[in-house]
Amino acid sequence: MSVLFYRRAADAPPSEVVGLPPGLVLRSWRPAVDGPPRRRAGLWRNLAWFAFQRAGLFASGDFEALSIWRGERMLHRMVVTPRWLRFPFMAEGDLQLGGLWTDPEVRRLGLASLSIAEAHRRHAAPGRRFWYVVEEANLASVALAKTCGYHLIGTGRRTRPLGLAALGQFRLESAAIPATPRAGGDLSESVDSQIS
Numbered sequence: 001m002s003v004l005f006y007r008r009a010a011d012a013p014p015s016e017v018v019g020l021p022p023g024l025v026l027r028s029w030r031p032a033v034d035g036p037p038r039r040r041a042g043l044w045r046n047l048a049w050f051a052f053q054r055a056g057l058f059a060s061g062d063f064e065a066l067s068i069w070r071g072e073r074m075l076h077r078m079v080v081t082p083r084w085l086r087f088p089f090m091a092e093g094d095l096q097l098g099g100l101w102t103d104p105e106v107r108r109l110g111l112a113s114l115s116i117a118e119a120h121r122r123h124a125a126p127g128r129r130f131w132y133v134v135e136e137a138n139l140a141s142v143a144l145a146k147t148c149g150y151h152l153i154g155t156g157r158r159t160r161p162l163g164l165a166a167l168g169q170f171r172l173e174s175a176a177i178p179a180t181p182r183a184g185g186d187l188s189e190s191v192d193s194q195i196s
Protein backbone atom coordinates (compact mmCIF):
# COMPACT_ATOMS: atom_id res chain seq x y z
CA MET A 1 0.00 0.00 0.00
CA SER A 2 1.47 3.32 -1.08
CA VAL A 3 1.77 5.95 1.63
CA LEU A 4 1.67 9.71 1.01
CA PHE A 5 3.81 12.09 3.06
CA TYR A 6 2.29 15.53 3.60
CA ARG A 7 3.90 18.41 5.43
CA ARG A 8 2.91 21.84 6.62
CA ALA A 9 5.53 24.51 6.04
CA ALA A 10 7.15 26.08 9.11
CA ASP A 11 6.12 29.54 7.86
CA ALA A 12 2.53 28.58 7.00
CA PRO A 13 -0.01 31.10 8.30
CA PRO A 14 -1.50 30.09 11.66
CA SER A 15 -4.60 27.90 11.44
CA GLU A 16 -7.84 29.50 12.47
CA VAL A 17 -8.91 27.86 15.73
CA VAL A 18 -12.67 27.93 15.94
CA GLY A 19 -14.46 27.28 19.22
CA LEU A 20 -15.85 23.85 20.06
CA PRO A 21 -19.56 23.36 19.40
CA PRO A 22 -21.64 23.71 22.61
CA GLY A 23 -21.61 20.66 24.86
CA LEU A 24 -18.27 19.34 23.57
CA VAL A 25 -15.05 19.25 25.59
CA LEU A 26 -11.44 19.02 24.37
CA ARG A 27 -9.17 16.81 26.46
CA SER A 28 -5.41 16.57 26.36
CA TRP A 29 -3.06 13.96 27.75
CA ARG A 30 0.70 14.47 27.67
CA PRO A 31 2.54 11.54 29.24
CA ALA A 32 5.69 13.60 29.88
CA VAL A 33 3.66 16.01 32.03
CA ASP A 34 0.53 14.13 33.11
CA GLY A 35 2.00 10.70 33.85
CA PRO A 36 0.22 7.40 33.16
CA PRO A 37 -3.17 7.43 31.38
CA ARG A 38 -6.20 7.34 33.68
CA ARG A 39 -9.14 7.09 31.32
CA ARG A 40 -10.48 3.73 30.30
CA ALA A 41 -11.05 4.79 26.68
CA GLY A 42 -7.98 3.78 24.68
CA LEU A 43 -6.19 2.63 27.83
CA TRP A 44 -4.01 -0.06 26.21
CA ARG A 45 -3.05 2.20 23.33
CA ASN A 46 -2.17 5.02 25.75
CA LEU A 47 -0.22 2.69 28.02
CA ALA A 48 1.90 1.80 25.00
CA TRP A 49 2.49 5.51 24.25
CA PHE A 50 3.35 6.04 27.93
CA ALA A 51 5.88 3.19 27.83
CA PHE A 52 7.47 4.62 24.66
CA GLN A 53 7.71 8.03 26.33
CA ARG A 54 9.28 6.58 29.49
CA ALA A 55 11.72 4.50 27.43
CA GLY A 56 12.98 7.71 25.82
CA LEU A 57 11.99 6.69 22.31
CA PHE A 58 10.64 10.13 21.36
CA ALA A 59 12.94 12.98 20.35
CA SER A 60 11.11 15.35 22.72
CA GLY A 61 8.43 15.45 25.42
CA ASP A 62 5.86 16.87 23.00
CA PHE A 63 3.78 13.72 22.57
CA GLU A 64 0.14 14.65 23.15
CA ALA A 65 -3.17 12.86 22.69
CA LEU A 66 -6.04 15.23 21.95
CA SER A 67 -9.65 14.09 22.08
CA ILE A 68 -13.10 15.64 21.85
CA TRP A 69 -15.92 14.39 24.04
CA ARG A 70 -19.63 14.80 24.56
CA GLY A 71 -20.21 13.65 28.12
CA GLU A 72 -18.53 10.24 28.45
CA ARG A 73 -18.58 9.57 24.73
CA MET A 74 -15.42 10.20 22.74
CA LEU A 75 -16.23 11.75 19.36
CA HIS A 76 -12.74 12.35 18.02
CA ARG A 77 -9.11 11.53 18.79
CA MET A 78 -5.67 12.32 17.42
CA VAL A 79 -2.05 12.00 18.54
CA VAL A 80 0.82 14.45 18.10
CA THR A 81 4.08 12.50 17.89
CA PRO A 82 7.69 13.71 17.91
CA ARG A 83 10.31 12.09 15.71
CA TRP A 84 10.93 8.46 16.71
CA LEU A 85 11.94 5.22 15.08
CA ARG A 86 8.59 4.82 13.31
CA PHE A 87 9.02 8.22 11.60
CA PRO A 88 12.72 8.44 10.66
CA PHE A 89 12.04 10.97 7.87
CA MET A 90 11.25 13.77 10.32
CA ALA A 91 13.71 16.42 11.48
CA GLU A 92 14.50 16.57 15.19
CA GLY A 93 11.95 19.25 16.15
CA ASP A 94 9.18 18.22 13.76
CA LEU A 95 5.88 16.73 14.85
CA GLN A 96 3.56 14.22 13.23
CA LEU A 97 -0.23 14.29 13.43
CA GLY A 98 -1.68 10.80 13.31
CA GLY A 99 -4.12 8.27 14.67
CA LEU A 100 -7.03 10.51 13.66
CA TRP A 101 -10.49 9.09 14.11
CA THR A 102 -13.90 10.75 14.22
CA ASP A 103 -17.06 8.91 15.27
CA PRO A 104 -18.91 8.13 12.00
CA GLU A 105 -22.05 9.82 13.35
CA VAL A 106 -20.32 13.19 13.57
CA ARG A 107 -18.05 13.18 10.52
CA ARG A 108 -17.87 16.23 8.22
CA LEU A 109 -18.73 18.54 11.11
CA GLY A 110 -15.23 19.96 11.40
CA LEU A 111 -13.99 18.04 14.47
CA ALA A 112 -10.80 16.72 12.84
CA SER A 113 -9.89 20.09 11.33
CA LEU A 114 -10.61 21.71 14.69
CA SER A 115 -8.27 19.38 16.58
CA ILE A 116 -5.56 19.75 13.92
CA ALA A 117 -5.77 23.55 14.22
CA GLU A 118 -5.58 23.21 17.98
CA ALA A 119 -2.47 20.99 17.69
CA HIS A 120 -0.83 23.60 15.42
CA ARG A 121 -1.63 26.30 18.00
CA ARG A 122 -0.40 24.32 21.02
CA HIS A 123 2.82 23.12 19.41
CA ALA A 124 3.86 26.10 17.31
CA ALA A 125 7.62 26.70 17.53
CA PRO A 126 10.15 28.48 15.30
CA GLY A 127 11.14 26.32 12.33
CA ARG A 128 8.86 23.46 13.33
CA ARG A 129 7.10 21.52 10.57
CA PHE A 130 4.09 19.26 11.02
CA TRP A 131 3.79 16.00 9.07
CA TYR A 132 0.73 13.98 8.09
CA VAL A 133 1.22 10.47 6.70
CA VAL A 134 -1.71 8.76 5.01
CA GLU A 135 -2.44 5.75 2.84
CA GLU A 136 -3.03 6.84 -0.74
CA ALA A 137 -6.44 5.13 -0.84
CA ASN A 138 -7.75 7.07 2.17
CA LEU A 139 -9.38 9.87 0.20
CA ALA A 140 -11.15 11.46 3.20
CA SER A 141 -7.88 11.72 5.11
CA VAL A 142 -5.98 13.06 2.09
CA ALA A 143 -8.67 15.73 1.60
CA LEU A 144 -8.45 16.61 5.29
CA ALA A 145 -4.67 17.08 5.11
CA LYS A 146 -4.98 19.41 2.12
CA THR A 147 -7.79 21.39 3.79
CA CYS A 148 -5.53 21.90 6.80
CA GLY A 149 -2.68 23.39 4.76
CA TYR A 150 -0.53 20.31 4.12
CA HIS A 151 1.40 19.81 0.87
CA LEU A 152 2.53 16.55 -0.68
CA ILE A 153 6.24 15.96 -0.12
CA GLY A 154 6.58 12.44 -1.46
CA THR A 155 5.49 8.84 -1.43
CA GLY A 156 6.77 5.76 0.35
CA ARG A 157 5.65 2.77 2.31
CA ARG A 158 5.35 1.24 5.75
CA THR A 159 7.76 -1.58 6.41
CA ARG A 160 6.55 -4.73 8.21
CA PRO A 161 9.41 -6.61 9.86
CA LEU A 162 8.32 -10.18 10.69
CA GLY A 163 4.98 -9.23 9.09
CA LEU A 164 4.20 -6.83 11.95
CA ALA A 165 3.22 -3.28 10.98
CA ALA A 166 3.59 -2.21 14.63
CA LEU A 167 7.35 -2.81 14.36
CA GLY A 168 7.63 -1.06 11.02
CA GLN A 169 8.82 2.32 9.84
CA PHE A 170 7.30 4.83 7.44
CA ARG A 171 9.92 5.27 4.74
CA LEU A 172 9.83 8.31 2.46
CA GLU A 173 11.16 6.84 -0.78
CA SER A 174 10.44 9.23 -3.60
CA ALA A 175 9.96 12.97 -3.62
CA ALA A 176 6.94 14.60 -5.27
CA ILE A 177 9.19 17.51 -6.17
CA PRO A 178 12.55 17.17 -7.94
CA ALA A 179 15.17 16.08 -5.46
CA THR A 180 18.81 15.15 -5.79
CA PRO A 181 19.81 12.96 -2.88
CA ARG A 182 23.17 13.84 -1.41
CA ALA A 183 25.75 11.08 -1.55
CA GLY A 184 25.06 8.91 1.46
CA GLY A 185 22.34 11.33 2.62
CA ASP A 186 18.76 10.51 3.28
CA LEU A 187 16.07 11.50 0.85
CA SER A 188 14.10 13.59 3.31
CA GLU A 189 17.15 15.79 3.93
CA SER A 190 17.53 16.53 0.25
CA VAL A 191 13.80 17.24 -0.08
CA ASP A 192 14.09 19.66 2.83
CA SER A 193 16.91 21.55 1.22
CA GLN A 194 14.92 22.02 -1.97
CA ILE A 195 11.76 23.42 -0.49
CA SER A 196 12.85 25.30 2.61
Ligand SMILES: CC(C)(COP(=O)(O)OP(=O)(O)OC[C@H]1O[C@@H](n2cnc3c(N)ncnc32)[C@H](O)[C@@H]1OP(=O)(O)O)[C@@H](O)C(=O)NCCC(=O)NCCS
Pocket residue numbers: 076098099100101102103106107108109110111112113114133134135138139140141143144145147
Ligand atom coordinates in the same frame (compact mmCIF):
# COMPACT_ATOMS: atom_id res chain seq x y z
C1 LIG B 1 -10.50 11.31 8.16
C2 LIG B 1 -11.43 11.66 9.34
C3 LIG B 1 -10.59 11.67 10.62
C4 LIG B 1 -12.01 13.07 9.10
O1 LIG B 1 -12.70 13.47 10.27
P1 LIG B 1 -13.86 14.58 10.25
O2 LIG B 1 -14.05 15.04 11.65
O3 LIG B 1 -15.05 14.07 9.54
O4 LIG B 1 -13.19 15.73 9.36
P2 LIG B 1 -13.67 17.25 9.21
O5 LIG B 1 -15.16 17.33 9.38
O6 LIG B 1 -12.84 18.12 10.07
O7 LIG B 1 -13.31 17.53 7.68
C5 LIG B 1 -12.56 18.67 7.28
C6 LIG B 1 -12.38 18.63 5.77
O8 LIG B 1 -11.67 17.45 5.38
C7 LIG B 1 -12.20 16.98 4.10
N1 LIG B 1 -12.92 15.72 4.29
C8 LIG B 1 -13.17 15.07 5.45
N2 LIG B 1 -13.83 13.91 5.20
C9 LIG B 1 -14.01 13.84 3.86
C10 LIG B 1 -14.63 12.89 3.00
N3 LIG B 1 -15.20 11.77 3.46
N4 LIG B 1 -14.60 13.12 1.67
C11 LIG B 1 -14.03 14.23 1.17
N5 LIG B 1 -13.44 15.20 1.92
C12 LIG B 1 -13.42 14.98 3.27
C13 LIG B 1 -13.17 18.07 3.66
O9 LIG B 1 -12.43 19.04 2.95
C14 LIG B 1 -13.67 18.60 4.98
O10 LIG B 1 -14.20 19.91 4.89
P3 LIG B 1 -15.76 20.08 4.44
O11 LIG B 1 -16.56 19.10 5.23
O12 LIG B 1 -16.04 21.53 4.79
O13 LIG B 1 -15.78 19.79 2.96
C15 LIG B 1 -12.62 10.67 9.46
O14 LIG B 1 -13.23 10.51 8.20
C16 LIG B 1 -12.25 9.31 10.00
O15 LIG B 1 -12.23 9.09 11.23
N6 LIG B 1 -11.93 8.33 9.11
C17 LIG B 1 -11.59 6.98 9.55
C18 LIG B 1 -10.22 6.92 10.21
C19 LIG B 1 -9.14 7.49 9.30
O16 LIG B 1 -9.08 7.20 8.10
N7 LIG B 1 -8.26 8.31 9.89
C20 LIG B 1 -7.15 8.95 9.18
C21 LIG B 1 -5.93 8.11 9.28
S1 LIG B 1 -4.56 8.93 8.46
